[in-house]
Amino acid sequence: MTNISIIPYDARYQPDFKRLNIAWIEQYFAVEPHDLEQLEHPEQHVLPNNGQIFFALSDEVVVGCVAVVNTGETGYELAKMAVSPAMQGHGIGKKLCLAAIEYARQFGIGTLWLESNRKLTPALTLYRKVGFNEVPSVPTPYARADIRMEIVL
Template identity: 65%
Template sequence: MNNFTIIPYEPRYQPDFKRLNVEWISRDFTLEPHDLEQLDHPETHILPNQGAIFLAKLDDEIVGTVALVNTGETGFELAKMSVTPKAQGRGIGKQLCLAALDYARQIGLRSVWLESNRRAKTALALYERVGFREVPLVPSPYARADIRMEIDL
């Protein structure tokens, strides 16, 4: 029942990466230009400079995603976290988050930040459970961002 694995991104998974993120963003918010540049071109906008994407595979289907993006001076952002509704409740989101944080530790990061929206209560609870805490909000490319969280590794 919980037969899922966390796998690293490969270019053949770009359509799944985009589909899963468009699904949740469009359901609750507005898809923004910064979303589309990352979702359409992850090799250019996420993966450089030690960025990473992890995917959750359930049987033969990609059902979840998470990215770790090197944003330069502001450090690394946990982004594009999504689990399709039919696969939620199996611990996939938590395992994706932990995979990204493990990778962050492996490459020597001391902290990771994320932006979200207070209406995403389930996601915020997950982030708190793995150790993220709220920090002051800074200017964001996302209109929907109304909370910033950070974790010390």
């Protein structure tokens, strides 16, 4: 396995952020308007108010990403996690999750939450391994979301 580095947002990787996420969303679901807002315009819909996107690089190629989004009253969301299919199963998702959690801790964020779908078993397993637990769902802009999880930091 090649060396993986995790780096914070760099605008030159925005197309990779979109590419990686569109690929998995289209594989399992339909791309929704809120997805496109965040993927096409992360500077307006992800990064403000201490939001961040982390990229996993392998030999300068983006192979994964994850976002931490300040959603205002609902706190901070872990969102848009994606790892290229060829690189799945190598711990990249875990590295991205841990980078996002550490970032949230540095800002004193008390709780980080996420929404997912129960058929994404590998993702849910990863989230549980890094400390997320299921909590009651709340209204969401995503039709595909059928589980909400959070981690208290």
